[in-house]
Amino acid sequence: MSQPVLELNGARLSRLLRAGIQRLLADREHLNRINVFPVADGDTGTNMALTMSAVLTSLRRAADDHAGTTLARAADAALDGARGNSGAILAQFLLGMGDSAASHAALSTAQFATAVTNGASYARESLSEPREGTVLTVITDFAAETARLAATGLHDYLSLFSQALHKARTSLQRTAEQLEELRAARVVDAGAQGFVDLLEGMLEHLHKDVDAEPAEALIHSADNEVTAGEVHDLSHRFCTECTITGDNIDRRRLREQLATLGSSLVLAGTARKAKIHIHVNDPAEVFFVASQFGVLTAQKADDMQRQQQAAHDRRRRVAIVTDSVADIPDELLDELGIHIVPLRIQFGEQSYLDKVGLSAQEFLAELVRNPQHPKTSQPPPGDFRRQFEILASHFDSVISIHVTGKVSGTHNAAQSAAGWVQRSNSIEVLDSFNVSIGQGLLAIRAAELASQGLNADQIMATIRKLIPLTRTYALIGSMEYAVRGGRVKPAVRSIANALSLSPVLATHPDGRIAPAGMLFGRRNRPDKLVRFIVSRMKRGESYRVGIGHADAEAGAHDLLEQLRRAHSKIESAYVMPLGSTLSVHGGPGTLVVGVQPAPSS
Structure with missing residues (x-):
């Protein structure tokens, strides 16, 4: 029988969090398949996994016996690594826990319950339009139950987690009826399921031995699981994110300005570092507003329309990716479902996402106007990794075709990212030995072959023959x-x-x-x-x-x-x-x- 656990110091808390994260990582493909809210674009599992992987890496890198310090480190890593709506909410939840527990070297159940309650409050405050039936609801219900149990004098963490997890599971099942999108698809909320996965991993480790190192979880395949939801035309197409750092970020004013631009706004972080997540049609507007409040980094803008089409396209089993150096008409990108990872363009201190934060026409106008000549830089490997993770969970294979390695490190960045992906054996990275229109023609041909049902080996053989001829x-x-x-x-x-x-x-x-x-x-x-x-x-x-x-x-x-x-x-x-x-x-x-x-x- 497991021994009672009456307090959590930093080392124990770190082990529990790492065990919970392992459980979440194992379930990422299932989470992608049931992701229907707010958009059925099949990426919630990947976003939560990348967010919490950043926490996992940080906790593995350094151990600390102080619980408050451990939570602060976890929150900071989550904020830096936050991806997607649920990832940003989780980061804010951990930030609230860390602020509450900052002075505690070890947490009693009562102090833990207070920290969880504060985390739930932070998470709710980060959303401009909180919706019930999401991860927010399950976090709130879990927090309320831990507070109730701690108030009864319950001192054992094993009992606390067992009973509070039961409440969270019940709350999770209720999400299937709270939102019309979930009810129609007959699924629970993917972000809420991910949070329950985290709790289940923590409880399982409590049952085993809180002082033992958690084992790495086996990845659960979802190959036989049908992707839930349907493809819809979106009122806001781009899932846009960035990080702001500054001395005193006015988050209230920032939220007010961002709220007019789109939907699904989550503003996580502090007055020194803030993470923005919002759905918009013009990512450049978000980046411009954000730049008025501090130094802008980690910009990204995912095309959710293309992502949801990929998640529900059962005809083709090979996804085609390229970078923004490839010049391909927008109508062909949409028709063939080609996925683009944008490079960065820097005019002095101002940074843009190529063809997303700055169109071709806008770039040319700035080139003529601005006395500072621009510099371009390759996408960071993390951009490729996220794209590969999402696509590998929905397709048998991914083929990524990139600008010639003679002028850019983009091909190497993509290769590096492929090695970090769970299904790295299903990802092929090709140097096009080309640029611009030629690179685009190669990506177009690969996508056409994919739409005809050819497998990755057949497509690769054809494209390799075409490379020296293009x-x-x-x-x-x-x-x-x-x-x-x-x-x-x-x-x-x-x-x-x-x-x-x-x-x-x-x-x-x-x-x-x-x-x-x-x-x-x-x-x-x-x-x-x-x-x-x-x-x-x-x-x-x-x-x-x-x-x-x-x-x-x-x-x-x-x-x-x-x-x-x-x-x-x-x-x-x-x-x-x-x-x-x-x-x-x-x-x-x-x-x-x-x-x-x-x-x-």
Whole structure:
């Protein structure tokens, strides 16, 4: 029979939390499958797992016998790692517990109950529109029961957890009737289930031995479980998050300004560090408002419309991911379900998410206006990890196709992230040896094959054959921007201008982006570019073509017409605004052409 546990010092509390987190991590796929509120986008399990994994890492890194210090460390890690609605709520719950227990080296059941009650209050205050039937309800009911039990003089943690967990389980089952979305899908709230998982893991460890190290839990597969809910058109498409740090963040005013932008607002944290979670249509508005209150970091914006389509798409079993360097029309992204991980763009102190916080047109306008030349940086591995975790729980395989490793570390970041994912063996990361339009053509072809039902091995074999055959050519608008960015020396620009030379940049089979030739004279440059490209295409072969332009739409359409006249077998083509990767070096007027053998070839 288990010995009574009358108090929790920091070491014991750490072990209990780690045991609970292991239980939650084991259940992440099931949580993803039952996630229907507020959006059925299949990511609650991943978000809670990533949030609490940050806590797990922090607690493993350093032990402390002081309970209050342990809770403060857990709360800080949860805030930094918070993902999604439920993750932000959990972080705020731990923050409330930590503030209540700050001075206690060890917690009695009464002190623990007070801390839990304070945590529940913090969690509720973090939401702009609290809804019953969610994780918030179960946290509140658990807190009320622990307070009631502690008030009766119950001193044993084993008894306290056993009885309070029974109340939490009952509250969890009631969520299936409290929200229409849950009632229609016949499931309980996913975030609430995750919180109960956490409590169950803690109780199980109390039953075993509170002074023993918790074992790692086995991951529960949900392969045979149907994803609950249905796909709906969303009033707010992007799940947007960021972290603010400052000396005295006015959270009341910040909440007021954010509340006008969207829905599902959670504002967690303190006056020194705050985590924002909100659903909006324009993430840039959120980042702009947040930047007025402190230093902005950890921006992300997930496309929930695309995520919920992926979670419920039972026709294709391979998900395709790429980064924002790939230039793909929005309608094709939606039609083919291609998932994008954005790079970062930095204008001085101002940071943006590529194509999310800053559109192609907005980037070009800022490039011309701002005297500070922008810098781009690869997505952190955590962005890829989260995307891979979500998709791997809904698809048999994930193929991630990225900008050439010769110019960016994005491919390496994706590879690193894949190794951390639970189902890393189902994730393939490919270097496209390409950029922009060419990279986009490769991702499009992979997504088409996935929609036709091909498996990952078949898709990979086809794309590997296409990589050296897919080329991208760029005619920059002005060498001034390449000089500003340090890519070209001023003397080279002077010589080129004096001789009326226009270099044609191109991707090479080994992934380099380098000059492939020169156009002489300033007149009829598009005509000369067409001749240059067509001379490198096979006459009897069919091609797909994509053209990107930097504020030169008319010129791009003219270029396409000339290409069609010069080569009779262009099977399909698209024209779109050019992303930041090449326009940053060429400025307005830059034209980029991607060429790829058509499937019939």
